Amino acid sequence: MPADSPLTVTLNRDPWWSxxxxxxxxxxxxxSLSWWLVMRQVAGSAWLGAVPLAALAHAxxxxxxxxxxxxxxxxxxxxxxxVDDGRRVQAGQACIAxxxxxxxxxxxxxxxxxxxxxxxxxxxxxxxxxxxxxxxxQASSPSGMAAEVPA
Numbered sequence: 598m599p600a601d602s603p604l605t606v607t608l609n610r611d612p613w614w615s616x617x618x619x620x621x622x623x624x625x626x627x628x629s630l631s632w633w634l635v636m637r638q639v640a641g642s643a644w645l646g647a648v649p650l651a652a653l654a655h656a657x658x659x660x661x662x663x664x665x666x667x668x669x670x671x672x673x674x675x676x677x678x679x680v681d682d683g684r685r686v687q688a689g690q691a692c693i694a695x696x697x698x699x700x701x702x703x704x705x706x707x708x709x710x711x712x713x714x715x716x717x718x719x720x721x722x723x724x725x726x727x728x729x730x731x732x733x734x735q736a737s738s739p740s741g742m743a744a745e746v747p748a
Contacts, residue, residue: 604673606717606725610666613700614711618663622656629653669710671703673728680705690734703729 629652636645670681671691678691689706699714699722714722 603675604724604728606671606712606721608669608671608710608712609716610663610668611700611711611713611715613713615663618659622659625652626656671705671710671712671725673732678705678732680708680710682708691729691732692734693729701726701729 626649629649633645633649667683669683672679672681673691677688679686679688687706687708692704693701694704694709695702701712703710703712712725717725
């Protein structure tokens with residue numbers, strides 16, 4: 598499939614990404630709780646307890662949001678990328694933030710999209726990778742001119 602033709606890929610919830618969100622949330626709560634245990638002896642303020650409570654609330658929100666997340670539709674229409682997560686559609690340029698060959702973390706507009714080859718036909722994954730690389734935003738040189746990438 599040529600990279601210029603329209604492409605729609607359905608990305609289901611990735612268990613590795615969900616596990617990473619859970620670990621990050623746990624670390625945020627653990628670190629703020631340990632900070633609170635040290636600081637309450639030094640400062641003696643009861644208000645310091647709000648920090649681990651805020652971290653716990655934020656972590657619970659992140660885990661619940663990730664758990665409820667349905668499939669994400671990533672579309673290339675020939676002109677722009679769009680992400681439809683079932684709640685809203687965001688359009689913009691797609692950037693590959695992390696690329697591990699069979700797993701990528703994409704940034705489309707303000708949305709972070711984990712993408713995995715698992716569950717996708719091999720040809721579909723290859724078409725997605727080709728379209729992402731071919732239509733990635735061009736890096737700029739310090740002079741403001743677009744940098745050329747050798748073919």
